[in-house]
Amino acid sequence: MTLRLYGPGDLDRLDPVAARPDAAQLVRLVSRQLLSYAPRRDLREWQSVLPAPDVALDVPSTYNAGLGASQRSYVVHLRRDVYWDTSPPRPVTAHDFVRGFKRLANPLTRSPALPFFRSTVRGFAEFCDGFANARPTSAEAAAAYQNAHEISGIFALDDESLVIEVVRASPDFVHMLALPCTSAVPQEHDAHLPGSPDLTPRLCSNGPYRVGRHVPGKELRLEPNPVWSPDADPVRRRPIDAVVVTRADTDAGEVAARLDAGGADLPWGIALSGEGAAPAAALSWDLDPYLVFNLTTGSDALRDVAVRRGITAAIDRDALARTFATAGCRAASGVVPPNNDGHRPPSADDRGTGGDLGGLTLTGVHERCGPHALVARACADQLARVGVQVRLFALDRPDLDELVRDPHGSAAPRWDVMWHRCCAAWHYRNGRVFLEQMFASGAPGNLGGWSDEKTDALVERALEAAVEAPAVATAAWHEVERHVLEQAVVVPLLFRPPAVPPRSSARVRDAVPMPALGYACDITAIRVADAALEEVSA
């Protein structure tokens, strides 16, 4: 049985350290992490957001001697029965994870998860800075830097044991070890620049599937990895014979129609909910979209906080929410969406007050497919009423991804405002996932380039407070959020609930959404029914 995915998502970058977050559904099929998540049918089950052993034999804790009393040294012991699909097959080792962390630190792909590791793992920031200063432009140069330098806080004791030292007690660190970008990386990948599309057809896999055929920008076929064993993988299964992903610049309506007609089984790169009551009330929501001000290479006017506040006040988020009410969206009352640590109830103080905006003309960019185009149009209309003209430019997903990767580089198109989304990278103890990612100075996810000592100090204090009582820890993140909203660094627009249950074709069974995959289905748990056989048995 072949599972068919269809939509506008990226299928050219499966390099785990460089794949965009919405590619995690496929990355899970071809890579493995120290920790991961097991699919749970009932998302209310606590285990759906709790990291479980993947290549690690256990989740490191004080109770298995994997974590010391100061909570600063993790020891992870690895399974010995996980293999790369190399010729001959080779065991996955602790050194492969060290290589993965080093590759993650590369300055070319700018993973949005970098700030989490920079602020947590000992020596990670220094390694990143050194890597950036080396300015590698070739795979050889990148590999040379990696092989000549160490992350002081990450080292292999031997093939089966890894030590990771952190600079402060971080109760969320096990969630960071379950991020796809922390996957093991084999030495063969050193021959390719991180995120390079030419790696995709040559990707070494240790997951249940491997790349069979890759037509850049169009199609990807994943076939069973012969060296993967279900006995060696506690969180994945392989009931499907093959997975075929077809990419198209299309929209939600067309994808939904194709699924309903049986022309595809799952959406790719687009969130579509299926029929049935959604248990979304208790699940973590997304900030989707928010408006980013380009504070680095954008209009000089945007450096004036009064202008940013004026734009913030001029956008009627309630009206936007009414437009998208059918998707369950709410007006965003802050940066952190509901059911994430640090979410605050709506406060009138966060709405801001208007300033003089007359005569301002801005260039706005948004994704061509999906709801952002409609939101952008509505915002532009609202801003026009206060004298702000916004010229909108729609970008296809790959172009937008490239802009997001390097929003202020010489190759980036000029832009002043951008509509973008931010989703939780993990779902418990996740106070940092929105605020550190979006506002820490230099963070790749800080798209507007906001750089502010006070913000950084507040983030630092919140990270330190992670071990305090929950109310204290949460209050520290509230302080960060209040400050960035007061500075109108971004305009939160909508809070969007997860699209659950996910939409699929009629022949899909066991479509289990997984929070860590942005509530996309875990393909390793899916079955595809043979319609003809079902008809006969009925």
Next chain:
Amino acid sequence: MTVETLQRGASLRSADWDEIRALFALEPGAIHLNSGTVGVMPHVVHEEYDRVTREWAGSLGDVYGPTLFREHRAAIGRSYGVDGDEIVISHNATEAVARVINGLDLHAGDEAIATTHECYSVLSNLNLVRNRHGLSLKVLTPPSGYRVSADELVALFEEAITPRTKVLAFSAITLWTGTMMPLRALCELAQRHGLTTVVDGALVAGMLDCNLRASGADFITCSGAKYQCGPLGSGILYVRNKVFPEFNPLPLPTIWPLISTWYPMVGSPPPRSTTSVESYDVGDFLQSAGSANLARGAALARACALWDEIGRDRIERRIMELADHAREQVLERFGEDAMYSPGADARLRSPLIAFNPFRDPLDGLNVKKIAALTERLAAEHQIWIRWTEFDVPSSPHQHYAARICAHVFNDADELDHAVATIARVAQELG
């Protein structure tokens, strides 16, 4: 010496150490150097446990009176220089420390000071109070090594005290590096600042000939199963219940007996005593918790009585002599730099000796090697030690050590053999 000999009235006070060794249910051929984790029960303790269990099996008698263990508490109290109302027989040191930390009258903004070298049960319960009541927790990493001094340790705590500090929580002897903390000096420091002291004395009971009251501590939680060699699942909790100004002039701290049958069902207990006469038996409040394992209390009391018969002063001297011998052996074979346990300052020496057994100092950071060493010692040589893990100031790494513990049932030959074997196996491990 056998139980029969004991029954004939032979004096243990004058028995030699070979005779005393025969009192213990030691595994033939094994060298037990892990009393810091669990001791070895004497045969009479076993027998007392069995006797009381049989006595109460199927009994129609009233179990609730005996569950207060008043007689046993009074006897154990005498062994430790205190009264029965100041003693509770607990399930273990962890249960005792949990009752104390959670029973203190702490509020949001109050601060407690502890160290990363505490037992996890101390740190986890302090964190519980932090989460529940908003306690602020300051966790220090004490220095380790042969040259550490008592003054350094006291200064470390003193510098950490702030106007918000309410509690000092520390081990009398740390289980990771075997540091005998300057108990009296730290309690005096706490008293000068009006602080409550919670002392993890898990290793003290059965090792030291001590007067718990004279330490000046408010609470000391002891294991009954480590150096005291009582049954597994037994502990001793000392609760200061009267004021002896020569030891601790501060008012008695408020303690809420969280698990209690005998705490008043209506109204409050009397005010806590301000004199050397208790106003009520706080031990009863803490001890009464429904039916209890009567055999456990009786067996623990029997172990304490046996220690008294041998002589607690003799036991302490013997243990420390063996430890000094072992320390010399370790120093000779591994060098001073390998030592995590103090030695130069005699006040900090304990019978727990922690050291890096490998030639390469970096191997002291390798949990796999230290785990392999202890496993091989047990499997191939029947030498039972344990490895410990702890933080070292200004080091970003977790450090690991081999830890040996001397007890009265050990002898110098055993220690020599064990240290030599550790050196040989460590060398084989590279």
